[in-house]
Amino acid sequence: MQTVIDAHNISKVYNPDTIPVHAVNNVHLHLNRGEFTALVGPSGSGKTTLLNIIGGLDAPSEGQVVINGVDISNLKPNQLIDFRLHNIGFVFQAFNLIPVLTASENVEFIMLLQKKPKAERNKRVQELLASVGLSDKLDARPNQLSGGQQQRVAVARALASRPQFILADEPTANLDSHSAATLLDIMEKMNREEDVTFLFSTHDQRVIDRARRVITLVDGRIESDSAETQIKH
Amino acid sequence: MLTIIAWRNLWRNRTRSLIITTSVALGMWAGTFIMAIYFGMGEARLRIAIDNEVSHIQVHHPGFADDKEAKYNMPMDSLDQVFQQIPAIKAYSLRSVTTGMLATTSGSQGIQVNGVDPAAEQATRGMKDFVQEGDYLDPEKRNRVLVSTKLAQKLKLDIGNKIVLTLLDTANNITAGAFRICGLYHTNNAPLDELNVFVRKSDLDHLIGTAGRAHEAAILLHRDDDLDSVFQKLKQALPQYRIERWQEISPETALVLSSLDTYSLVFIFIILLALSFGIINTMLMAVLERTREIGMLMAVGMNKLKVFGMVVWETIMLAVVGAPVGLLAAWLTTLWLGHTGINLGPVMGESLRDFGYAPVIYPILPWHNVLQTMQLVLITAVVAAIFPALKALRLKPVEAIRT
Ligand SMILES: Nc1ncnc2c1ncn2[C@@H]1O[C@H](COP(=O)(O)OP(=O)(O)O)[C@@H](O)[C@H]1O
Ligand SMILES: [Mg+2]
Numbered sequence: 001m002q003t004v005i006d007a008h009n010i011s012k013v014y015n016p017d018t019i020p021v022h023a024v025n026n027v028h029l030h031l032n033r034g035e036f037t038a039l040v041g042p043s044g045s046g047k048t049t050l051l052n053i054i055g056g057l058d059a060p061s062e063g064q065v066v067i068n069g070v071d072i073s074n075l076k077p078n079q080l081i082d083f084r085l086h087n088i089g090f091v092f093q094a095f096n097l098i099p100v101l102t103a104s105e106n107v108e109f110i111m112l113l114q115k116k117p118k119a120e121r122n123k124r125v126q127e128l129l130a131s132v133g134l135s136d137k138l139d140a141r142p143n144q145l146s147g148g149q150q151q152r153v154a155v156a157r158a159l160a161s162r163p164q165f166i167l168a169d170e171p172t173a174n175l176d177s178h179s180a181a182t183l184l185d186i187m188e189k190m191n192r193e194e195d196v197t198f199l200f201s202t203h204d205q206r207v208i209d210r211a212r213r214v215i216t217l218v219d220g221r222i223e224s225d226s227a228e229t230q231i232k233h
Numbered sequence: 234m235l236t237i238i239a240w241r242n243l244w245r246n247r248t249r250s251l252i253i254t255t256s257v258a259l260g261m262w263a264g265t266f267i268m269a270i271y272f273g274m275g276e277a278r279l280r281i282a283i284d285n286e287v288s289h290i291q292v293h294h295p296g297f298a299d300d301k302e303a304k305y306n307m308p309m310d311s312l313d314q315v316f317q318q319i320p321a322i323k324a325y326s327l328r329s330v331t332t333g334m335l336a337t338t339s340g341s342q343g344i345q346v347n348g349v350d351p352a353a354e355q356a357t358r359g360m361k362d363f364v365q366e367g368d369y370l371d372p373e374k375r376n377r378v379l380v381s382t383k384l385a386q387k388l389k390l391d392i393g394n395k396i397v398l399t400l401l402d403t404a405n406n407i408t409a410g411a412f413r414i415c416g417l418y419h420t421n422n423a424p425l426d427e428l429n430v431f432v433r434k435s436d437l438d439h440l441i442g443t444a445g446r447a448h449e450a451a452i453l454l455h456r457d458d459d460l461d462s463v464f465q466k467l468k469q470a471l472p473q474y475r476i477e478r479w480q481e482i483s484p485e486t487a488l489v490l491s492s493l494d495t496y497s498l499v500f501i502f503i504i505l506l507a508l509s510f511g512i513i514n515t516m517l518m519a520v521l522e523r524t525r526e527i528g529m530l531m532a533v534g535m536n537k538l539k540v541f542g543m544v545v546w547e548t549i550m551l552a553v554v555g556a557p558v559g560l561l562a563a564w565l566t567t568l569w570l571g572h573t574g575i576n577l578g579p580v581m582g583e584s585l586r587d588f589g590y591a592p593v594i595y596p597i598l599p600w601h602n603v604l605q606t607m608q609l610v611l612i613t614a615v616v617a618a619i620f621p622a623l624k625a626l627r628l629k630p631v632e633a634i635r636t
Contacts, residue, residue, distance in 0.1 A: 048635075052631050055532075057532055057630050057631045058631045077537070078536050078537060081531065081534055081535070081536045081537070082534065082536060084532070084533065084534045085533070085534025085535075085536075086534070090532055090533050092529065092532075092634055095525040095526065095529055095634065096529065098238065098526060098530070099245070099526070100237075100238060100241035100242055100245060101234075101237075101238065101241075105234065105237075108234070109234060110533060110534065112234050113534055113535055113536075113539070114534075157533075158533075161534070
């Protein structure tokens, strides 16, 4: 089993000098290639904070994050941006897309940053938007798409860079249950067919039910991890 | 694709961008057009200076420049000989010049008396065309004088009046002659008008004893471009005399022309400075509105250089889109008004004439100044872009995307 994410002893304290908020406490997290894992917990339990630290968007107060063998806390700011570009796909709760670009341009953009050749970009944009069921929306701007469609474009965009894994912070939070189910179908399909590793946070039970591994966070601590439970039993 | 993003972003807030673009266009139009008027005035001043006042080149006895005494003169035949050999010379006028006193029944005034050959004076500076009332000097009629309308007004003179000119001859003796006013003239240079009267050279020579000699030679060339080569030739042929080009004879004209570039540059600079505040403000608003978007872009892997470039690009477009429109408008306006002329006479009255400018101005737009303006616009855009772009760079992706 290839390790993709190895987070050791992660803690995050906001406002350490004034009113300290211990958002994440002493978390260990280990993710292998091909996993489809949900990070669950009530609002304020530290899901976003933990995902941001794993994704290299925020620095932990303590601990270290090793991705594919690289300790990302050692990277300089621009190296870190470049590392994210090539290794991590992001799907946020909202505001994933550039409003002035069409669906296909939004997907292509990330590959352009990676300096992929035009032919490869075009081919992949077509494939990805087809696999998220938006072949007929290639030239639509984000404001011409529904919330669910926008999130599907965001998943396609996250996949476009061929990352080590995809971090999705409450990707279904703004979606109705039907759109949420469709998005989960697509993520599952990508996980199965393209062997893409997913780590997504949610507090929606219907989404939790679709995960193969569930890590529960309470007050910034891991309360349970289905992977460990399975091993124990 | 950065260009596409920048361009489309520019039109996200159509009204705001249009306001800025229009301001830039209007600013450029106004700035460039005023520049064209400046240059038109400069060109007109130059033409008046050369064609109606000092000609291209003047030759004097070296002593004459220091104090205008009648004894500092030059033999006419040697001058004729040199000038006639140079084909670039279109016309020249040999003058006897002396200072003196004009006396009438109602008063007197110090003046410069110019003894001229009527035909040569007409050929070099178009003197006849400035006669407003009465007649130009008649080569056949003795002791006639041409005075300016300005002087006539001041001394209450009229055509047909007799005046007495009191002068110094070559031996510094006082001599005097009576002259009858044949005409009143009026040039574009009011200050000079008041000081100069014109008589036949032969009449003046008779009074001060300078027959066959001249104090001043004014030379008009066919082309401005021949100035330096003719100047060199004359210096060689007439080393004993002082040869001066129009720049030396009329340094104020040369100064006006050389300061035009600076003036217009300062003018454009001020306009651009004002515009840059609008541009900076607009772009700061744009960056602020797109905090989440820019944060998201940095999160997914757009590096700082690209973020910076994206904002700079958009700012440059915002600043530069309007400029060509304004410049084109200025060019068309200049083309049209350069043809019809702008008559400032009714507005400015005589004040333009008092400074030696013709009241009708034909604006000119020199190409190198238009290009220079474009460069300045570009520089302004880049400078104006820096602040908003830095603002964008300071965004932290985590904070920007937190909902
Ligand atoms: N920038 C911040 N400054 C201070 N406290 C923060 C900040 N971000 C999050 N928190 C706090 O950290 C805790 C965890 O928040 P978060 O990671 O957003 O949880 P979740 O995503 O599970 O809702 C919460 O108590 C929240 O108020
Ligand atoms: Mg959250």
